[in-house]
Amino acid sequence: MTLVGRSYEEVCxxxxxxIPPSFNIAEAICDRHAGTGKVAxxxxxxxxxxxxxFGQLQERSCRLANALTALGLQRGDRMGIxxxxxxxxxIAHLAAYRIGAVALPLFTLFGPEAIEYRLNDSGAKVVVSxxxxxxxxxxxxxxxxxxxxxxxxxTPPDANIEAWDDLLAKGSAHHARxxxxxxxxxxxxxxxxxxxxxxxxxxxxxxxxxxLPGVELPHxxxxxxxDRMWTPADWAWAGGLMDVLLPSLFHGVPVLAKRLQKFDPExxxxxxxxxxxxxxFMPPTALKMMRQVPQPTKRFDYSMRSxxxxxxxxxxxMLEWGRQTFGFTMNEFYGQTEANLTVANCASIMTLKxxxxxxxxxxxxxxxxxxxxxxxxxxxxxxxAVKAPDPVFFLRYWNRPEATQDKFLNGWxxxxxxxHRDEEGYFWFHARNDDVIISGGxxxxxxxxxxxLMKHPAVAMVAVIGVPDKxxxxxxxxxxxxxxxxxxxxxxEDDVKAYVKSRLSGHEYPRQIEFRRDLPMTITGKIxxxxxxxxxxxxx
Numbered sequence: 001m002t003l004v005g006r007s008y009e010e011v012c013x014x015x016x017x018x019i020p021p022s023f024n025i026a027e028a029i030c031d032r033h034a035g036t037g038k039v040a041x042x043x044x045x046x047x048x049x050x051x052x053x054f055g056q057l058q059e060r061s062c063r064l065a066n067a068l069t070a071l072g073l074q075r076g077d078r079m080g081i082x083x084x085x086x087x088x089x090x091i092a093h094l095a096a097y098r099i100g101a102v103a104l105p106l107f108t109l110f111g112p113e114a115i116e117y118r119l120n121d122s123g124a125k126v127v128v129s130x131x132x133x134x135x136x137x138x139x140x141x142x143x144x145x146x147x148x149x150x151x152x153x154x155t156p157p158d159a160n161i162e163a164w165d166d167l168l169a170k171g172s173a174h175h176a177r178x179x180x181x182x183x184x185x186x187x188x189x190x191x192x193x194x195x196x197x198x199x200x201x202x203x204x205x206x207x208x209x210x211x212l213p214g215v216e217l218p219h220x221x222x223x224x225x226x227d228r229m230w231t232p233a234d235w236a237w238a239g240g241l242m243d244v245l246l247p248s249l250f251h252g253v254p255v256l257a258k259r260l261q262k263f264d265p266e267x268x269x270x271x272x273x274x275x276x277x278x279x280x281f282m283p284p285t286a287l288k289m290m291r292q293v294p295q296p297t298k299r300f301d302y303s304m305r306s307x308x309x310x311x312x313x314x315x316x317x318m319l320e321w322g323r324q325t326f327g328f329t330m331n332e333f334y335g336q337t338e339a340n341l342t343v344a345n346c347a348s349i350m351t352l353k354x355x356x357x358x359x360x361x362x363x364x365x366x367x368x369x370x371x372x373x374x375x376x377x378x379x380x381x382x383x384x385a386v387k388a389p390d391p392v393f394f395l396r397y398w399n400r401p402e403a404t405q406d407k408f409l410n411g412w413x414x415x416x417x418x419x420h421r422d423e424e425g426y427f428w429f430h431a432r433n434d435d436v437i438i439s440g441g442x443x444x445x446x447x448x449x450x451x452x453l454m455k456h457p458a459v460a461m462v463a464v465i466g467v468p469d470k471x472x473x474x475x476x477x478x479x480x481x482x483x484x485x486x487x488x489x490x491x492x493e494d495d496v497k498a499y500v501k502s503r504l505s506g507h508e509y510p511r512q513i514e515f516r517r518d519l520p521m522t523i524t525g526k527i528x529x530x531x532x533x534x535x536x537x538x539x540x
Contacts, residue, residue: 001209003216008350008359015213015362019391023182023205026061026097029249031177034058040249041087042228042275043257049275052087054252060087061094063171068095070171071149071162073126075100075178078188080119080127080148082106082137085235085259088153088164090245092128097186097205100178104188105236107523108133116140118190122200122398124148134161182206188398189238191337200398201238201337208246210392214341214361215247218308218331219279220348223251227305230256230272231281232263237524238337239311244281253279265290273302280304283525284312287330288454288461291321292483308333308344311526313429315451316354332357334429338394339386339413342366343427355451356426357419364390368421373410381430384419385412418445435529437466439474444508446476446529452503453478453510456496458486463519463527467512467536478510479519479532488515 001018005011033040033054041052073079079096081103083089089105096103104122106115108130115136119127120143127137128151137150138158150156153164180186186205190198216222229248233240248255256275260267263286272280282290287309290296307322307330314322314332322330329347334357343366345358352358360366365387367375376382386393388411396404407413418430430436430445437444446464453462461481466474480496482488493513501509520531 001212003213003221003362006349008346011217011349012362017209017363017391019182019206019209021182022179023209024097024177024180025186025205025208025246026094026177028208029246030054030057030061030094033249033252036252038252039254041090041257042254043085043087051254054249057087057090057094059173060091060168061098062173062175063168064091064095065098065175065177066171067167068101068126069099071126073099073101073149076102076185077126078102078104078122078124080104080106080122080124080129081236082108082110082115082127082129082133083153084108084130085240085257086153087257088128089235089257090249097180098175098177100180100184102185102188102202105241107234107236109523110136112136112140116143117197118200119148120145122188126151128153128164130154131157134158180205182209183395185395187241189236189241189337199400199403202395202398203242204395206391207394208242208250210363210390211242211247211341212250213363214333214335214344214392215243215308217346217361218333218344218358219306220328220331220346222279222306223248223253224278224305227253227278228256228276229253229279229281230258230275230277232260232268232286233281233283233524234259238340239281239283239524242340243308243310263289265293269293269296269300269302272304273300276303278303278305279307281308281310282330284309284314284318285461285521285525285527287314287318287322290325291318292460296325304328306331310334310341311524313355313357313447313451315454317451317455319352333361334358334427335392336415336417338407339390339415340392342386342390342392353422353426355428355448356422357429358427359425360427364392366421366427367412368419368427369410369412369414373412373414378421378423381418381420383433384415384417384427384429385409386415387411388413432529435465437464437474437476439466439469439472439476439507444476449476449478449500449504449508449510452500453480453496455503456499458482458492458496460484461519463529463532464510465529465532465536467533469511475511476508477512477514477536479514479516481518482515 187203231244333344335341342364368382469475520528
């Protein structure tokens with residue numbers, strides 16, 4: 001199932017899925033490496049830098065698996081993991097997989113209501129957290145319907161909370177891993193909720209295998225000797241967990257456990273150099289912040305091999321900055337929680353087309369379809385869709401059978417994104433279906449306008465939406481975060497409008513512009529255009 005070939009066509013021709021009937025993530029990312037002595041994790045402590053081998057992960061996760069069984073956690077039960085990037089997070093995941101339970105990663109910056117919703121919706125029976133997380137959990141304890149057992153990796157604040165160290169000390173270092181089918185449930189990741197309540201996306205064990213080619217391609221045939229991986233994205237999200245942590249461990253590649261509480265672009269450069277990081281998944285927002293760091297090549301000692309990015313389009317301006325800063329082309333990829341990493345670029349074997357997401361990752365079949373689920377001709381706009389079945393697909397939405405059914409049409413998984421495909425099979429993202437701006441009869445996607453505005457020397461970040469207009473139905477509005485030391489005045493606004501009008505077209509320039517300090521973001525680092533639309537509607 002490894003990617004092999006000297007061209008995109010050759011790689012696709014050589015690729016075959018190999019999904020065994022029985023498969024368990026714990027065996028795949030840990031047990032089979034346990035006897036090698038290889039480092040699995042690197043992490044910083046008060047005393048410096050520490051490492052943990054695959055063998056150590058195996059021992060600790062076996063102890064925890066036995067302890068969890070003694071607490072009553074059974075096959076199919078859900079276990080919340082409310083932890084940052086740290087060894088205990090990996091150990092908790094492994095223990096859940098060993099006993100056939102379902103891991104429920106939770107973001108540490110979630111507020112109490114977000115945690116309450118996810119725990120109640122999933123019916124979690126156990127939650128592992130730290131001191132900060134325990135305070136939140138105790139505050140909502142009487143509202144948790146399943147009354148989960150709580151385990152603290154630090155000193156428990158309550159006598160009813162289990163101590164992590166005590167459980168590991170009591171648990172045997174030997175555990176008979178349960179036999180799981182490739183299609184058995186393993187993980188629930190909740191969508192970021194850009195519209196409506198978050199939905200629990202249920203992954204099978206084989207979903208990890210489905211992700212592998214989508215990691216290997218944009219990282220230019222990952223892994224290579226000496227590779228070391230890091231991401232600032234939290235492991236509670238598909239981007240951190242499925243695009244970085246689990247695939248890297250599957251390949252025996254060390255992962256740096258370090259999430260900056262507030263992303264600091266200077267520290268990111270320093271961190272990459274300090275730990276010899278060669279590969280990274282970097283959200284576009286992080287890269288745009290790093291672009292503002294002056295003279296990084298002279299100030300930091302780093303030598304990277306690959307950077308993959310997804311979630312928002314980078315644009316040629318950012319890609320050129322990446323070439324100058326890192327010495328290679330950053331590869332963009334596309335996917336969503338339900339069907340992740342299905343389209344990608346790979347500069348070493350593919351011609352990159354400006355603005356394109358790339359071509360289908362080997363093993364995945366994609367088309368642009370109409371409202372009946374029929375493929376449309378190249379160049380025509382429709383919904384980007386992935387052919388079913390596919391190993392990377394989610395199993396279903398948790399407790400949402402109707403939503404699951406609505407996700408599929410005529411043998412295709414509908415991404416909910418509009419786009420088009422060209423004659424060579426390259427895909428272009430236009431917008432989320434609910435982000436499309438219809439102005440004067442034109443259907444306008446915000447991404448192209450945002451890409452154009454990002455090239456303006458005064459613009460640091462931007463988001464574009466449609467706002468109501470009596471004449472045109474909607475007009476384009478741009479929310480702009482200016483660069484430091486930029487004077488915001490009427491002249492700048494006129495210049496920005498003229499900049500877009502001269503580079504795109506007269507109907508696409510932003511007729512309204514609002515300069516502001518920041519933009520609303522999802523916890524995964526995507527701009528929440530829905531929040532901006534809600535703000536705009538509130539002042540109408």
